[in-house]
Amino acid sequence: MEKKLKVAALKDGTVIDHIPSGKLFKVVQILHLDTCINQITLANNLDSKKIGKKGLVKIADRALAENETNKLALICPNAKINIIRNFDVVEKRPLILPDEIREVVQCPNPVCITNHQPVITRFFVLKDNDQTRLKCRYCEREVKVEEVKIK
Amino acid sequence: MSNKSLVSIADYSKQEILAILESAADFELTPNRKTLDGKVIATLFFEPSTRTRLSFETAVIRLGGSIIGFSDAATSSSSKGETLNDTIHMVSCYADAIVMRHPLEGAARYAAEVSPVPIINAGDGANQHPSQTLLDLYSIFKTQGTLENLNLCLVGDLKYGRTVHSLLMAMSHFNPSFRFIAPEELKMPEEYKVFCRKKGIKFSETSELNENFDDADILYMTRVQKERFLDLMEYERVKNVYTLKNEMLANSKTNLRILHPLPRVNEIDPDVDSNEKAYYFQQAQNGLYVRQAILSKVFR
Numbered sequence: 001m002e003k004k005l006k007v008a009a010l011k012d013g014t015v016i017d018h019i020p021s022g023k024l025f026k027v028v029q030i031l032h033l034d035t036c037i038n039q040i041t042l043a044n045n046l047d048s049k050k051i052g053k054k055g056l057v058k059i060a061d062r063a064l065a066e067n068e069t070n071k072l073a074l075i076c077p078n079a080k081i082n083i084i085r086n087f088d089v090v091e092k093r094p095l096i097l098p099d100e101i102r103e104v105v106q107c108p109n110p111v112c113i114t115n116h117q118p119v120i121t122r123f124f125v126l127k128d129n130d131q132t133r134l135k136c137r138y139c140e141r142e143v144k145v146e147e148v149k150i151k
Numbered sequence: 152m153s154n155k156s157l158v159s160i161a162d163y164s165k166q167e168i169l170a171i172l173e174s175a176a177d178f179e180l181t182p183n184r185k186t187l188d189g190k191v192i193a194t195l196f197f198e199p200s201t202r203t204r205l206s207f208e209t210a211v212i213r214l215g216g217s218i219i220g221f222s223d224a225a226t227s228s229s230s231k232g233e234t235l236n237d238t239i240h241m242v243s244c245y246a247d248a249i250v251m252r253h254p255l256e257g258a259a260r261y262a263a264e265v266s267p268v269p270i271i272n273a274g275d276g277a278n279q280h281p282s283q284t285l286l287d288l289y290s291i292f293k294t295q296g297t298l299e300n301l302n303l304c305l306v307g308d309l310k311y312g313r314t315v316h317s318l319l320m321a322m323s324h325f326n327p328s329f330r331f332i333a334p335e336e337l338k339m340p341e342e343y344k345v346f347c348r349k350k351g352i353k354f355s356e357t358s359e360l361n362e363n364f365d366d367a368d369i370l371y372m373t374r375v376q377k378e379r380f381l382d383l384m385e386y387e388r389v390k391n392v393y394t395l396k397n398e399m400l401a402n403s404k405t406n407l408r409i410l411h412p413l414p415r416v417n418e419i420d421p422d423v424d425s426n427e428k429a430y431y432f433q434q435a436q437n438g439l440y441v442r443q444a445i446l447s448k449v450f451r
Binding site (some may be wrong): 109110111112113114116117118119136137138139140141142 | 159234235236253254255256257258260261275276277278279342381
């Protein structure tokens with residue numbers, strides 16, 4: 001009941017739900033919410049049937065850009081995006097990584113061209129069983145998601 | 152990106168690879184032709200190279216083309232802080248194609264994206280060196296009469312050595328089996344082993360060179376390259392791990408040939424040079440014909 005009230009309290013905007021509790025502040029960081037001027041509500045360690053404890057972010061009057069949802073898909077792929085319009089959830093959007101992501105992560109290879117010249121980073125997303133790996137389009141290095149720095 | 156660019160060996164299909172080898176064989180028979188008559192080729196070498204630059208430039212001259220460029224980044228505008236994007240755009244105003252070596256990985260892919268003229272990658276850091284791979288394939292084909300079902304031993308620096316990575320990927324079209332011989336610090340990276348498993352390619356690994364290549368058709372030696380190490384302590388630990396000596400070849404197959412991308416330091420003893428199985432100098436010569444074939448394909 002309490003959860004419903006929290007979501008319903010947002011008139012228009014975005015709710016990021018089912019964030020693992022340990023990832024909430026990472027989400028704040030990668031979405032640069034510390035400098036966002038919109039109304040933001042953060043909640044953490046809420047009870048969740050699916051994942052035990054969860055975090056939740058509500059951002060008023062803002063839709064997430066594609067590269068922002070791609071960032072979220074990298075660090076908390078099982079989180080859910082709820083789009084709120086006039087107090088109603090009009091869309092529940094699962095996080096799905098596209099085949100290629102741009103400007104989302106920094107290549108960990110110190111001698112990659114993208115770390116030395118003004119080049120937009122591009123990574124191919126390689127899904128192998130349950131593990132996601134990224135391959136830099138430029139230096140062709142394959143890396144684990146945990147190895148990259150999200151911009 | 153110009154679709155005529157050659158950035159990575161993965162840009163070529165099996166059919167395109169075989170067509171290049173066939174074309175190289177033609178150039179070996181008749182090296183002097185006017186295929187590039189009236190064309191200007193820029194050779195931009197942001198880091199030093201002897202064999203690759205000279206063989207590309209010889210290839211251009213033998214095909215009737217002209218050359219502009221530099222062999223030392225210190226003499227180019229990049230030393231003044233010019234971006235690679237600007238250098239490529241500027242040079243493409245003058246040249247019909249660009250042959251480029253650059254110390255940064257991915258530089259060739261980026262150059263090919265921004266360049267209005269074809270880019271031929273002559274090495275981008277430890278990443279790709281496709282013309283070397285094609286001349287390796289040509290050398291294997293010439294000495295074995297086929298590329299199919301061969302047993303290759305790759306020796307030395309399998310971690311940083313770009314030639315072995317590209318060769319592995321190119322040979323994957325031809326049902327090879329591999330033995331990787333490297334010290335622990337320079338083992339074949341996991342991603343290439345994953346690649347082999349996915350493709351159903353048999354491979355084994357060992358850290359001992361001695362007599363571990365008796366069933367091999369090709370023994371591909373590599374140099375431990377100081378410039379690829381971020382940690383010079385690691386380089387000092389592993390630089391002299393393997394040296395191939397003549398007596399180690401006593402039980403090898405008669406069709407075995409020893410390849411090396413050169414330059415060698417001390418990984419092949421000079422007494423091996425007189426063994427008929429030593430093929431590394433002919434391999435370097437093959438580079439000329441293969442690069443003629445690559446340049447001709449760019450303008451076809």
